[in-house]
Amino acid sequence: MGNGPVINLQTMIKASDEIVSSKLDDQVVMMSIDKGAYFGLDEIGSRIWELLASPRTVSGLCSILIQEYDVPREECEQDILALLNELAEKNLLQITEEQSA
Amino acid sequence: MLQPARMTEQFLQELPLEFRLLLCCLRTPPNSTEDFEQLTSHHLDWDRFLSWCDRHRVVPQVYGNLSGAWKKALPKMVLRDLRNQFLENTKHAMLRSAALVNLLKRFAERDLPVLSLKGTALALGIYGDLNLRHAGDMDLLIAPEHFDQADHIIRHAGYRNITPGIRHREHLHHLFSDAGYVSDAEGIPNTHRIRIELHWRLTNLISLPMDFHEVYYRSQTTVIAGYPEAVLNPEDRLIYLMTHGSEHAWYRLGWLCDVAQILHRPEILDWPQIVARTRDLGLERVVDQTMHLAHVLLGTPIPALMSPEPETGKQTAYLATSAIGAMLEPNSFLIEWKKHSVTQILKGTIYRLRLHRGIRHKARILRLMLVRPEDWDEISLPRPLFPLYYVLNPILLILRRYRRYRRGHNQRNQSGRP
Numbered sequence: 001m002g003n004g005p006v007i008n009l010q011t012m013i014k015a016s017d018e019i020v021s022s023k024l025d026d027q028v029v030m031m032s033i034d035k036g037a038y039f040g041l042d043e044i045g046s047r048i049w050e051l052l053a054s055p056r057t058v059s060g061l062c063s064i065l066i067q068e069y070d071v072p073r074e075e076c077e078q079d080i081l082a083l084l085n086e087l088a089e090k091n092l093l094q095i096t097e098e099q100s101a
Numbered sequence: 102m103l104q105p106a107r108m109t110e111q112f113l114q115e116l117p118l119e120f121r122l123l124l125c126c127l128r129t130p131p132n133s134t135e136d137f138e139q140l141t142s143h144h145l146d147w148d149r150f151l152s153w154c155d156r157h158r159v160v161p162q163v164y165g166n167l168s169g170a171w172k173k174a175l176p177k178m179v180l181r182d183l184r185n186q187f188l189e190n191t192k193h194a195m196l197r198s199a200a201l202v203n204l205l206k207r208f209a210e211r212d213l214p215v216l217s218l219k220g221t222a223l224a225l226g227i228y229g230d231l232n233l234r235h236a237g238d239m240d241l242l243i244a245p246e247h248f249d250q251a252d253h254i255i256r257h258a259g260y261r262n263i264t265p266g267i268r269h270r271e272h273l274h275h276l277f278s279d280a281g282y283v284s285d286a287e288g289i290p291n292t293h294r295i296r297i298e299l300h301w302r303l304t305n306l307i308s309l310p311m312d313f314h315e316v317y318y319r320s321q322t323t324v325i326a327g328y329p330e331a332v333l334n335p336e337d338r339l340i341y342l343m344t345h346g347s348e349h350a351w352y353r354l355g356w357l358c359d360v361a362q363i364l365h366r367p368e369i370l371d372w373p374q375i376v377a378r379t380r381d382l383g384l385e386r387v388v389d390q391t392m393h394l395a396h397v398l399l400g401t402p403i404p405a406l407m408s409p410e411p412e413t414g415k416q417t418a419y420l421a422t423s424a425i426g427a428m429l430e431p432n433s434f435l436i437e438w439k440k441h442s443v444t445q446i447l448k449g450t451i452y453r454l455r456l457h458r459g460i461r462h463k464a465r466i467l468r469l470m471l472v473r474p475e476d477w478d479e480i481s482l483p484r485p486l487f488p489l490y491y492v493l494n495p496i497l498l499i500l501r502r503y504r505r506y507r508r509g510h511n512q513r514n515q516s517g518r519p
Contacts, residue, residue: 017327020198022232031195033326
Protein backbone atom coordinates (compact mmCIF):
# COMPACT_ATOMS: atom_id res chain seq x y z
CA MET A 1 0.00 0.00 0.00
CA GLY A 2 1.43 3.40 -0.95
CA ASN A 3 0.48 6.86 0.25
CA GLY A 4 -3.02 6.61 -1.15
CA PRO A 5 -6.20 6.91 0.89
CA VAL A 6 -6.85 4.23 3.48
CA ILE A 7 -10.40 3.02 3.46
CA ASN A 8 -12.06 1.73 6.57
CA LEU A 9 -15.48 0.30 7.30
CA GLN A 10 -17.04 3.72 7.79
CA THR A 11 -15.73 5.26 4.60
CA MET A 12 -18.41 6.32 2.16
CA ILE A 13 -17.35 5.34 -1.34
CA LYS A 14 -18.61 5.07 -4.90
CA ALA A 15 -17.21 4.03 -8.26
CA SER A 16 -15.23 6.84 -9.83
CA ASP A 17 -16.90 8.72 -12.70
CA GLU A 18 -13.57 9.15 -14.46
CA ILE A 19 -13.25 5.60 -15.64
CA VAL A 20 -14.46 3.58 -18.59
CA SER A 21 -15.71 0.11 -17.85
CA SER A 22 -16.98 -2.78 -19.88
CA LYS A 23 -18.54 -6.19 -19.29
CA LEU A 24 -16.68 -9.34 -20.37
CA ASP A 25 -18.76 -12.45 -19.82
CA ASP A 26 -19.27 -12.39 -16.02
CA GLN A 27 -16.47 -9.95 -15.37
CA VAL A 28 -15.95 -6.22 -15.51
CA VAL A 29 -12.82 -4.57 -16.90
CA MET A 30 -12.14 -0.94 -16.28
CA MET A 31 -9.61 1.71 -16.99
CA SER A 32 -8.84 4.93 -15.20
CA ILE A 33 -8.79 7.79 -17.70
CA ASP A 34 -5.88 9.60 -16.07
CA LYS A 35 -3.73 6.57 -15.16
CA GLY A 36 -4.52 4.56 -18.28
CA ALA A 37 -4.17 1.24 -16.42
CA TYR A 38 -6.60 -1.66 -16.83
CA PHE A 39 -8.19 -3.46 -13.95
CA GLY A 40 -10.31 -6.60 -14.10
CA LEU A 41 -12.85 -7.82 -11.58
CA ASP A 42 -14.15 -11.36 -11.22
CA GLU A 43 -17.82 -12.19 -10.78
CA ILE A 44 -18.01 -11.10 -7.12
CA GLY A 45 -15.84 -8.06 -7.81
CA SER A 46 -18.21 -7.15 -10.65
CA ARG A 47 -21.16 -7.35 -8.27
CA ILE A 48 -19.32 -5.06 -5.85
CA TRP A 49 -18.68 -2.65 -8.72
CA GLU A 50 -22.36 -2.69 -9.62
CA LEU A 51 -23.29 -1.88 -6.00
CA LEU A 52 -20.80 0.99 -5.99
CA ALA A 53 -22.70 2.81 -8.74
CA SER A 54 -24.29 4.70 -5.82
CA PRO A 55 -22.43 5.92 -2.74
CA ARG A 56 -22.46 3.62 0.29
CA THR A 57 -20.29 2.78 3.31
CA VAL A 58 -17.96 -0.19 3.23
CA SER A 59 -19.88 -1.62 6.14
CA GLY A 60 -23.18 -1.26 4.24
CA LEU A 61 -21.62 -2.87 1.19
CA CYS A 62 -20.46 -5.83 3.30
CA SER A 63 -23.96 -6.26 4.77
CA ILE A 64 -25.38 -6.79 1.26
CA LEU A 65 -22.60 -9.17 0.22
CA ILE A 66 -22.88 -11.27 3.37
CA GLN A 67 -26.52 -11.94 2.52
CA GLU A 68 -25.87 -12.64 -1.14
CA TYR A 69 -22.79 -14.87 -0.80
CA ASP A 70 -23.25 -16.43 2.64
CA VAL A 71 -19.78 -15.53 4.00
CA PRO A 72 -18.76 -14.68 7.58
CA ARG A 73 -18.77 -10.88 8.17
CA GLU A 74 -15.15 -10.74 9.38
CA GLU A 75 -13.84 -12.56 6.33
CA CYS A 76 -15.95 -10.45 4.01
CA GLU A 77 -14.79 -7.17 5.56
CA GLN A 78 -11.12 -8.15 5.31
CA ASP A 79 -11.38 -9.12 1.64
CA ILE A 80 -13.48 -6.13 0.68
CA LEU A 81 -11.18 -3.64 2.42
CA ALA A 82 -8.16 -5.10 0.61
CA LEU A 83 -9.92 -4.88 -2.76
CA LEU A 84 -11.28 -1.37 -2.21
CA ASN A 85 -7.92 -0.01 -1.11
CA GLU A 86 -6.40 -1.46 -4.25
CA LEU A 87 -9.12 0.15 -6.40
CA ALA A 88 -8.66 3.48 -4.61
CA GLU A 89 -4.92 3.41 -5.30
CA LYS A 90 -5.69 3.08 -8.99
CA ASN A 91 -8.05 6.07 -8.88
CA LEU A 92 -11.03 3.84 -9.60
CA LEU A 93 -12.97 4.85 -6.49
CA GLN A 94 -14.32 8.11 -5.21
CA ILE A 95 -14.28 8.63 -1.45
CA THR A 96 -17.32 10.77 -0.87
CA GLU A 97 -17.03 11.24 2.93
CA GLU A 98 -15.85 9.46 6.01
CA GLN A 99 -18.36 8.69 8.73
CA SER A 100 -17.35 8.59 12.37
CA ALA A 101 -17.49 5.13 13.90
CA MET B 102 -43.57 -4.30 -43.82
CA LEU B 103 -40.95 -4.14 -46.54
CA GLN B 104 -41.25 -6.69 -49.33
CA PRO B 105 -37.77 -7.76 -50.40
CA ALA B 106 -37.15 -7.42 -54.11
CA ARG B 107 -36.95 -10.72 -55.96
CA MET B 108 -33.52 -9.85 -57.35
CA THR B 109 -31.96 -9.61 -53.89
CA GLU B 110 -33.74 -12.74 -52.69
CA GLN B 111 -32.12 -14.72 -55.49
CA PHE B 112 -28.79 -13.18 -54.57
CA LEU B 113 -29.26 -14.28 -50.95
CA GLN B 114 -29.88 -17.89 -51.92
CA GLU B 115 -26.47 -17.97 -53.52
CA LEU B 116 -24.54 -16.46 -50.62
CA PRO B 117 -21.69 -18.56 -49.22
CA LEU B 118 -22.61 -20.57 -46.13
CA GLU B 119 -20.00 -18.79 -44.02
CA PHE B 120 -21.56 -15.43 -44.88
CA ARG B 121 -25.01 -16.75 -44.07
CA LEU B 122 -23.72 -17.94 -40.70
CA LEU B 123 -22.24 -14.50 -40.12
CA LEU B 124 -25.62 -12.89 -40.85
CA CYS B 125 -27.31 -15.43 -38.58
CA CYS B 126 -24.94 -14.43 -35.74
CA LEU B 127 -25.63 -10.74 -36.29
CA ARG B 128 -29.41 -10.78 -36.19
CA THR B 129 -31.03 -9.28 -33.12
CA PRO B 130 -32.92 -10.87 -31.55
CA PRO B 131 -30.80 -13.87 -32.54
CA ASN B 132 -32.11 -16.37 -35.06
CA SER B 133 -33.57 -19.57 -33.74
CA THR B 134 -31.03 -22.15 -32.62
CA GLU B 135 -32.32 -24.44 -35.41
CA ASP B 136 -31.05 -21.99 -38.05
CA PHE B 137 -27.67 -21.76 -36.35
CA GLU B 138 -27.39 -25.52 -35.93
CA GLN B 139 -28.49 -26.14 -39.49
CA LEU B 140 -25.78 -23.81 -40.83
CA THR B 141 -23.03 -25.12 -38.56
CA SER B 142 -23.89 -28.73 -39.50
CA HIS B 143 -22.40 -28.07 -42.95
CA HIS B 144 -18.72 -28.32 -43.73
CA LEU B 145 -17.63 -24.72 -43.23
CA ASP B 146 -14.42 -22.89 -43.98
CA TRP B 147 -13.90 -21.43 -40.50
CA ASP B 148 -10.91 -19.33 -41.54
CA ARG B 149 -13.15 -17.67 -44.08
CA PHE B 150 -15.81 -17.08 -41.42
CA LEU B 151 -13.27 -15.54 -39.04
CA SER B 152 -11.75 -13.41 -41.75
CA TRP B 153 -15.22 -12.07 -42.64
CA CYS B 154 -15.95 -11.33 -38.97
CA ASP B 155 -12.76 -9.30 -38.87
CA ARG B 156 -13.12 -7.55 -42.23
CA HIS B 157 -16.71 -6.56 -41.53
CA ARG B 158 -15.66 -5.27 -38.08
CA VAL B 159 -18.36 -7.31 -36.38
CA VAL B 160 -16.43 -9.53 -33.97
CA PRO B 161 -17.93 -7.68 -30.96
CA GLN B 162 -21.50 -8.13 -32.21
CA VAL B 163 -20.93 -11.79 -33.19
CA TYR B 164 -19.26 -12.71 -29.90
CA GLY B 165 -21.76 -10.66 -27.91
CA ASN B 166 -24.68 -12.44 -29.59
CA LEU B 167 -23.40 -15.99 -29.03
CA SER B 168 -25.54 -17.79 -26.53
CA GLY B 169 -24.20 -20.65 -24.40
CA ALA B 170 -25.62 -23.25 -26.82
CA TRP B 171 -24.16 -21.47 -29.84
CA LYS B 172 -20.74 -21.27 -28.20
CA LYS B 173 -20.81 -25.04 -27.70
CA ALA B 174 -21.65 -25.57 -31.36
CA LEU B 175 -18.60 -23.62 -32.57
CA PRO B 176 -15.18 -25.27 -32.90
CA LYS B 177 -13.04 -24.41 -29.86
CA MET B 178 -10.43 -22.73 -32.04
CA VAL B 179 -13.05 -20.43 -33.57
CA LEU B 180 -14.51 -19.49 -30.19
CA ARG B 181 -11.04 -18.84 -28.77
CA ASP B 182 -10.15 -16.65 -31.73
CA LEU B 183 -13.38 -14.65 -31.43
CA ARG B 184 -12.88 -14.20 -27.69
CA ASN B 185 -9.28 -13.04 -28.15
CA GLN B 186 -10.35 -10.52 -30.75
CA PHE B 187 -13.19 -9.42 -28.50
CA LEU B 188 -10.73 -8.83 -25.63
CA GLU B 189 -8.37 -6.89 -27.89
CA ASN B 190 -11.26 -4.76 -29.08
CA THR B 191 -12.28 -4.03 -25.48
CA LYS B 192 -8.74 -2.92 -24.73
CA HIS B 193 -8.66 -0.67 -27.78
CA ALA B 194 -12.13 0.74 -27.05
CA MET B 195 -10.95 1.77 -23.58
CA LEU B 196 -7.72 3.29 -24.85
CA ARG B 197 -9.65 5.20 -27.49
CA SER B 198 -12.16 6.44 -24.90
CA ALA B 199 -9.33 7.72 -22.70
CA ALA B 200 -7.74 9.43 -25.72
CA LEU B 201 -11.10 10.94 -26.66
CA VAL B 202 -11.65 12.42 -23.20
CA ASN B 203 -8.14 13.84 -23.28
CA LEU B 204 -8.83 15.52 -26.63
CA LEU B 205 -12.28 16.78 -25.63
CA LYS B 206 -10.72 18.50 -22.61
CA ARG B 207 -8.24 20.24 -24.92
CA PHE B 208 -11.02 21.37 -27.26
CA ALA B 209 -13.03 22.65 -24.26
CA GLU B 210 -10.00 24.60 -22.95
CA ARG B 211 -9.92 26.43 -26.30
CA ASP B 212 -13.71 26.78 -26.33
CA LEU B 213 -13.84 25.03 -29.69
CA PRO B 214 -17.10 23.17 -30.45
CA VAL B 215 -16.59 19.56 -31.52
CA LEU B 216 -18.95 16.64 -32.10
CA SER B 217 -18.09 12.98 -31.71
CA LEU B 218 -19.31 10.83 -34.58
CA LYS B 219 -19.73 7.05 -34.14
CA GLY B 220 -17.07 5.67 -31.77
CA THR B 221 -17.52 5.40 -28.03
CA ALA B 222 -20.74 7.42 -27.91
CA LEU B 223 -22.36 5.24 -30.56
CA ALA B 224 -21.23 2.04 -28.84
CA LEU B 225 -22.63 3.19 -25.50
CA GLY B 226 -25.70 4.82 -26.98
CA ILE B 227 -26.98 2.00 -29.15
CA TYR B 228 -25.28 -1.19 -27.87
CA GLY B 229 -25.08 -0.24 -24.18
CA ASP B 230 -21.42 -1.19 -23.79
CA LEU B 231 -18.37 0.19 -25.50
CA ASN B 232 -17.02 -3.30 -26.24
CA LEU B 233 -20.07 -4.38 -28.26
CA ARG B 234 -19.00 -2.32 -31.28
CA HIS B 235 -15.73 -2.39 -33.18
CA ALA B 236 -13.35 0.27 -31.88
CA GLY B 237 -11.68 1.81 -34.90
CA ASP B 238 -10.78 5.41 -35.62
CA MET B 239 -11.95 8.31 -33.52
CA ASP B 240 -14.21 10.50 -35.68
CA LEU B 241 -14.59 14.15 -34.74
CA LEU B 242 -16.65 16.80 -36.53
CA ILE B 243 -15.75 20.47 -36.40
CA ALA B 244 -16.85 23.65 -38.17
CA PRO B 245 -14.82 24.03 -41.41
CA GLU B 246 -13.52 27.44 -40.30
CA HIS B 247 -12.05 25.89 -37.13
CA PHE B 248 -9.80 23.46 -38.94
CA ASP B 249 -6.50 25.24 -38.17
CA GLN B 250 -7.26 25.44 -34.45
CA ALA B 251 -8.44 21.83 -34.31
CA ASP B 252 -5.38 20.66 -36.25
CA HIS B 253 -3.16 22.53 -33.78
CA ILE B 254 -4.89 20.93 -30.77
CA ILE B 255 -4.64 17.43 -32.19
CA ARG B 256 -1.00 17.74 -33.19
CA HIS B 257 -0.10 19.15 -29.78
CA ALA B 258 -1.84 16.18 -28.16
CA GLY B 259 0.74 13.90 -29.83
CA TYR B 260 -0.82 13.02 -33.18
CA ARG B 261 0.73 13.31 -36.63
CA ASN B 262 -1.26 14.57 -39.60
CA ILE B 263 -1.05 11.85 -42.28
CA THR B 264 -3.45 13.37 -44.81
CA PRO B 265 -2.13 13.17 -48.36
CA GLY B 266 -2.20 16.44 -50.27
CA ILE B 267 -2.30 18.63 -47.14
CA ARG B 268 -0.05 21.17 -48.89
CA HIS B 269 -3.05 22.21 -50.99
CA ARG B 270 -5.27 22.47 -47.96
CA GLU B 271 -7.89 24.81 -49.40
CA HIS B 272 -8.57 22.37 -52.26
CA LEU B 273 -8.50 19.43 -49.89
CA HIS B 274 -11.15 21.14 -47.79
CA HIS B 275 -13.26 21.89 -50.80
CA LEU B 276 -13.05 18.43 -52.35
CA PHE B 277 -12.85 16.11 -49.36
CA SER B 278 -14.35 15.85 -45.91
CA ASP B 279 -11.68 14.82 -43.43
CA ALA B 280 -8.04 14.74 -42.41
CA GLY B 281 -6.29 11.73 -40.86
CA TYR B 282 -4.03 11.63 -37.80
CA VAL B 283 -2.16 8.88 -36.03
CA SER B 284 -0.83 8.81 -32.50
CA ASP B 285 2.93 9.14 -32.20
CA ALA B 286 2.99 7.64 -28.69
CA GLU B 287 5.92 5.29 -28.20
CA GLY B 288 5.68 1.69 -27.07
CA ILE B 289 2.15 1.16 -28.36
CA PRO B 290 1.61 -1.71 -30.81
CA ASN B 291 0.27 -0.65 -34.20
CA THR B 292 -3.07 -2.35 -33.55
CA HIS B 293 -3.69 -0.13 -30.53
CA ARG B 294 -2.38 3.07 -32.05
CA ILE B 295 -5.11 5.71 -31.90
CA ARG B 296 -6.17 7.11 -35.25
CA ILE B 297 -8.30 10.19 -35.70
CA GLU B 298 -10.42 11.35 -38.58
CA LEU B 299 -11.10 15.05 -38.27
CA HIS B 300 -14.20 15.86 -40.35
CA TRP B 301 -15.25 19.29 -41.50
CA ARG B 302 -18.20 17.80 -43.39
CA LEU B 303 -20.34 14.86 -42.40
CA THR B 304 -19.85 12.86 -45.60
CA ASN B 305 -17.68 12.97 -48.66
CA LEU B 306 -19.30 11.60 -51.82
CA ILE B 307 -22.87 12.51 -51.03
CA SER B 308 -22.78 16.10 -49.99
CA LEU B 309 -25.10 16.64 -47.01
CA PRO B 310 -25.88 20.34 -46.80
CA MET B 311 -26.04 20.19 -43.02
CA ASP B 312 -24.36 23.20 -41.46
CA PHE B 313 -22.10 22.32 -38.51
CA HIS B 314 -23.55 25.01 -36.28
CA GLU B 315 -27.11 23.85 -36.90
CA VAL B 316 -26.13 20.24 -36.23
CA TYR B 317 -24.24 21.31 -33.13
CA TYR B 318 -27.23 23.33 -31.91
CA ARG B 319 -29.41 20.22 -32.24
CA SER B 320 -26.78 17.93 -30.69
CA GLN B 321 -27.14 16.03 -27.43
CA THR B 322 -24.69 15.56 -24.60
CA THR B 323 -23.62 12.18 -23.30
CA VAL B 324 -21.15 11.49 -20.54
CA ILE B 325 -18.04 9.44 -21.02
CA ALA B 326 -15.84 8.77 -18.00
CA GLY B 327 -17.55 11.64 -16.21
CA TYR B 328 -16.84 14.04 -19.07
CA PRO B 329 -19.54 15.63 -21.30
CA GLU B 330 -19.38 14.76 -24.96
CA ALA B 331 -21.50 16.39 -27.70
CA VAL B 332 -23.00 13.87 -30.13
CA LEU B 333 -25.43 14.03 -33.05
CA ASN B 334 -29.08 13.93 -32.08
CA PRO B 335 -30.81 10.59 -32.90
CA GLU B 336 -32.35 11.81 -36.19
CA ASP B 337 -29.12 13.40 -37.49
CA ARG B 338 -27.23 10.30 -36.37
CA LEU B 339 -29.44 7.95 -38.37
CA ILE B 340 -29.29 10.16 -41.48
CA TYR B 341 -25.51 10.32 -41.15
CA LEU B 342 -25.08 6.57 -40.62
CA MET B 343 -27.30 5.71 -43.61
CA THR B 344 -25.46 8.13 -45.90
CA HIS B 345 -22.02 7.07 -44.69
CA GLY B 346 -22.77 3.36 -45.14
CA SER B 347 -24.36 3.91 -48.52
CA GLU B 348 -21.52 5.92 -50.00
CA HIS B 349 -19.14 3.14 -48.91
CA ALA B 350 -21.50 0.56 -50.45
CA TRP B 351 -21.86 -0.98 -46.95
CA TYR B 352 -18.71 -3.01 -47.52
CA ARG B 353 -18.54 -3.38 -43.74
CA LEU B 354 -21.54 -5.08 -42.19
CA GLY B 355 -20.73 -3.35 -38.91
CA TRP B 356 -22.21 -0.12 -40.31
CA LEU B 357 -25.45 -1.89 -41.19
CA CYS B 358 -25.56 -3.45 -37.70
CA ASP B 359 -25.46 0.07 -36.23
CA VAL B 360 -28.48 1.10 -38.28
CA ALA B 361 -30.31 -2.15 -37.47
CA GLN B 362 -29.64 -1.61 -33.78
CA ILE B 363 -31.20 1.85 -33.99
CA LEU B 364 -34.21 0.51 -35.94
CA HIS B 365 -34.87 -1.94 -33.12
CA ARG B 366 -35.77 1.03 -30.92
CA PRO B 367 -37.99 3.03 -33.28
CA GLU B 368 -39.74 4.81 -30.40
CA ILE B 369 -36.77 7.11 -29.75
CA LEU B 370 -36.88 8.62 -33.25
CA ASP B 371 -39.07 11.23 -34.87
CA TRP B 372 -39.86 9.32 -38.09
CA PRO B 373 -41.95 11.98 -39.87
CA GLN B 374 -39.03 14.37 -39.37
CA ILE B 375 -36.55 11.83 -40.76
CA VAL B 376 -38.73 11.17 -43.80
CA ALA B 377 -39.14 14.91 -44.49
CA ARG B 378 -35.45 15.66 -44.05
CA THR B 379 -34.18 12.75 -46.13
CA ARG B 380 -36.58 13.82 -48.91
CA ASP B 381 -35.29 17.40 -48.71
CA LEU B 382 -31.72 16.10 -48.88
CA GLY B 383 -32.54 13.87 -51.86
CA LEU B 384 -31.62 10.74 -49.92
CA GLU B 385 -34.59 8.57 -50.93
CA ARG B 386 -32.36 6.01 -52.67
CA VAL B 387 -29.97 5.89 -49.73
CA VAL B 388 -32.86 5.29 -47.34
CA ASP B 389 -34.46 2.63 -49.56
CA GLN B 390 -31.17 0.78 -49.96
CA THR B 391 -30.41 0.92 -46.23
CA MET B 392 -33.86 -0.27 -45.15
CA HIS B 393 -33.85 -3.01 -47.76
CA LEU B 394 -30.43 -4.33 -46.70
CA ALA B 395 -31.21 -4.13 -42.99
CA HIS B 396 -34.44 -6.03 -43.51
CA VAL B 397 -33.18 -8.66 -45.94
CA LEU B 398 -29.78 -9.35 -44.39
CA LEU B 399 -30.40 -8.74 -40.70
CA GLY B 400 -34.14 -9.34 -40.47
CA THR B 401 -34.69 -5.86 -39.05
CA PRO B 402 -38.29 -4.65 -38.86
CA ILE B 403 -38.69 -1.48 -40.91
CA PRO B 404 -40.95 1.33 -39.70
CA ALA B 405 -43.91 1.75 -42.08
CA LEU B 406 -42.91 5.32 -42.95
CA MET B 407 -39.50 4.14 -44.13
CA SER B 408 -40.70 1.37 -46.49
CA PRO B 409 -39.50 1.94 -50.05
CA GLU B 410 -42.02 3.10 -52.64
CA PRO B 411 -42.94 0.26 -55.04
CA GLU B 412 -41.75 2.23 -58.09
CA THR B 413 -38.20 2.40 -56.65
CA GLY B 414 -37.90 -1.40 -56.57
CA LYS B 415 -35.49 -1.79 -59.48
CA GLN B 416 -33.21 1.02 -58.32
CA THR B 417 -33.21 -0.32 -54.74
CA ALA B 418 -32.48 -3.87 -55.89
CA TYR B 419 -29.54 -2.62 -57.97
CA LEU B 420 -28.08 -0.61 -55.06
CA ALA B 421 -28.70 -3.46 -52.60
CA THR B 422 -27.14 -6.18 -54.76
CA SER B 423 -24.15 -3.92 -55.49
CA ALA B 424 -23.68 -3.48 -51.74
CA ILE B 425 -23.92 -7.24 -51.11
CA GLY B 426 -21.28 -7.68 -53.83
CA ALA B 427 -19.05 -5.22 -51.96
CA MET B 428 -19.62 -7.08 -48.68
CA LEU B 429 -18.54 -10.36 -50.23
CA GLU B 430 -15.56 -9.30 -52.27
CA PRO B 431 -12.72 -7.61 -50.39
CA ASN B 432 -11.28 -6.16 -53.59
CA SER B 433 -14.64 -5.26 -54.98
CA PHE B 434 -15.02 -2.44 -57.44
CA LEU B 435 -16.65 -0.44 -54.70
CA ILE B 436 -13.68 -0.29 -52.37
CA GLU B 437 -10.57 1.66 -53.29
CA TRP B 438 -12.29 1.95 -56.61
CA LYS B 439 -9.63 4.04 -58.32
CA LYS B 440 -7.01 1.30 -57.82
CA HIS B 441 -8.76 -1.27 -59.97
CA SER B 442 -9.40 -1.98 -63.61
CA VAL B 443 -11.26 0.33 -65.98
CA THR B 444 -14.35 -1.92 -65.76
CA GLN B 445 -14.26 -1.78 -61.98
CA ILE B 446 -13.81 2.00 -61.99
CA LEU B 447 -16.80 2.28 -64.31
CA LYS B 448 -18.92 0.00 -62.12
CA GLY B 449 -17.96 1.95 -59.00
CA THR B 450 -18.72 5.25 -60.71
CA ILE B 451 -22.12 4.05 -61.91
CA TYR B 452 -22.98 2.88 -58.39
CA ARG B 453 -22.01 6.25 -56.96
CA LEU B 454 -23.86 8.18 -59.65
CA ARG B 455 -27.03 6.19 -59.01
CA LEU B 456 -26.98 6.76 -55.24
CA HIS B 457 -28.39 10.25 -55.52
CA ARG B 458 -30.65 11.81 -58.14
CA GLY B 459 -29.16 15.34 -57.87
CA ILE B 460 -27.17 16.77 -60.78
CA ARG B 461 -24.76 18.46 -58.35
CA HIS B 462 -24.07 15.08 -56.76
CA LYS B 463 -23.29 13.52 -60.13
CA ALA B 464 -21.00 16.44 -61.07
CA ARG B 465 -19.18 16.03 -57.75
CA ILE B 466 -18.64 12.30 -58.31
CA LEU B 467 -17.22 12.91 -61.78
CA ARG B 468 -14.98 15.67 -60.48
CA LEU B 469 -13.69 13.48 -57.65
CA MET B 470 -12.69 10.88 -60.23
CA LEU B 471 -10.18 13.37 -61.55
CA VAL B 472 -8.39 14.12 -58.30
CA ARG B 473 -6.00 12.14 -56.21
CA PRO B 474 -4.36 14.05 -53.32
CA GLU B 475 -1.35 11.69 -53.39
CA ASP B 476 -0.51 13.26 -56.78
CA TRP B 477 -0.31 16.68 -55.15
CA ASP B 478 2.50 15.35 -52.94
CA GLU B 479 4.19 13.50 -55.79
CA ILE B 480 4.24 16.39 -58.25
CA SER B 481 4.60 19.82 -56.76
CA LEU B 482 2.68 22.49 -58.62
CA PRO B 483 2.35 26.10 -57.46
CA ARG B 484 -1.12 27.15 -56.32
CA PRO B 485 -2.15 29.04 -59.48
CA LEU B 486 -1.47 25.91 -61.53
CA PHE B 487 -3.61 23.64 -59.37
CA PRO B 488 -6.21 23.02 -62.15
CA LEU B 489 -3.46 21.18 -64.05
CA TYR B 490 -3.83 18.30 -61.60
CA TYR B 491 -7.19 17.54 -63.24
CA VAL B 492 -5.28 16.93 -66.48
CA LEU B 493 -2.34 15.22 -64.79
CA ASN B 494 -4.45 12.75 -62.81
CA PRO B 495 -5.54 10.60 -65.78
CA ILE B 496 -1.99 10.66 -67.23
CA LEU B 497 -0.50 9.60 -63.88
CA LEU B 498 -3.17 6.94 -63.54
CA ILE B 499 -2.18 5.44 -66.90
CA LEU B 500 1.54 5.69 -66.01
CA ARG B 501 1.00 3.91 -62.68
CA ARG B 502 -0.96 1.17 -64.37
CA TYR B 503 1.71 0.77 -67.02
CA ARG B 504 4.42 0.55 -64.34
CA ARG B 505 2.36 -2.01 -62.43
CA TYR B 506 1.86 -4.02 -65.61
CA ARG B 507 5.63 -3.89 -66.34
CA ARG B 508 6.46 -5.00 -62.80
CA GLY B 509 4.05 -7.92 -63.02
CA HIS B 510 5.38 -8.79 -66.47
CA ASN B 511 9.00 -8.80 -65.23
CA GLN B 512 8.11 -10.90 -62.19
CA ARG B 513 6.33 -13.42 -64.39
CA ASN B 514 9.39 -13.57 -66.69
CA GLN B 515 11.74 -14.10 -63.74
CA SER B 516 9.62 -16.91 -62.31
CA GLY B 517 9.33 -18.49 -65.76
CA ARG B 518 5.55 -18.33 -65.79
CA PRO B 519 3.69 -17.34 -68.92
